[in-house]
Amino acid sequence: MIVLRKIEPTDLPFLYQWENDASAWADGANHNPLSRQDLREYISSTTGDIYKDGQLRLVIQSVSEAVFEQSGLSSLSPQGGLTIGCVDLFDFDPRNRRAALGMYIASEHRGKGVGHETLAKIEEYAFDFLHLRCLYAVIAQTNTACSAIFEHAGYLPSSPLKNWTLESDAVIWIKTR
Numbered sequence: 453m454i455v456l457r458k459i460e461p462t463d464l465p466f467l468y469q470w471e472n473d474a475s476a477w478a479d480g481a482n483h484n485p486l487s488r489q490d491l492r493e494y495i496s497s498t499t500g501d502i503y504k505d506g507q508l509r510l511v512i513q514s515v516s517e518a519v520f521e522q523s524g525l526s527s528l529s530p531q532g533g534l535t536i537g538c539v540d541l542f543d544f545d546p547r548n549r550r551a552a553l554g555m556y557i558a559s560e561h562r563g564k565g566v567g568h569e570t571l572a573k574i575e576e577y578a579f580d581f582l583h584l585r586c587l588y589a590v591i592a593q594t595n596t597a598c599s600a601i602f603e604h605a606g607y608l609p610s611s612p613l614k615n616w617t618l619e620s621d622a623v624i625w626i627k628t629r
Contacts, residue, residue: 454569456510456539456577458500463511466535467491470556502551502582507542511535512557512570536561539574541587550586551578555598567601575605579629586628594620602627 459467470476471486502508515533537557544551553574557566578584590613591598603609607625616622 453515454536454566454573455513455515455533456570456573457513459495459498459509459511459538461492461495463535464488464491464495466511466558467495467538470538470558473556473559476556502541502544503546506544507540508544509538509540510574512537512539512566514561514566536566537570539570541574541578548586549582549584550588551582551584553578553587553589562597567598568604571601571605575627584629586626588624588626590616590622590624592617592620592622599623599625 468486468488468491471491498509499505500508512535513533514536537555539556540554541551542554553571555567555570555574557570575587578587587607588610589598589602589607591602593599599609602625605627607627610624610626613622613624
């Protein structure tokens, strides 16, 4: 079971590792290493309010069912488990009520259903709390595992993006409510 929570200063080592994972750069907007100072500044400057920041990064934590039930944790929760990834809402457009979605799961936790569960929780937050009408993700055609997660969650492939990255074409996957 996972919970999503606001980013904290204690997340710096994880963010440093994940943001500097060059194998993931082809699937995201990052194209250079980030320093600890860069990330400290990001953590200290983010409010966790998508309306103020124009984006929102939440940390994915794995917690046992027992810990979850005993603590009364909600899907947006304080610390209480193993930090395994992060999920971002960005390119936020409050007028048209849409946002882009990005997700990073540490390699040792991939293929265990974390992506499916994370997507369900961030959708619940985005659609039911923020009242967004549309979520979308740009996914490289070579990232078949990620595409499968979004397809399974009911996203539809929309626009093909030719030569989107040096490595491959991409597809915009969209889900609306």
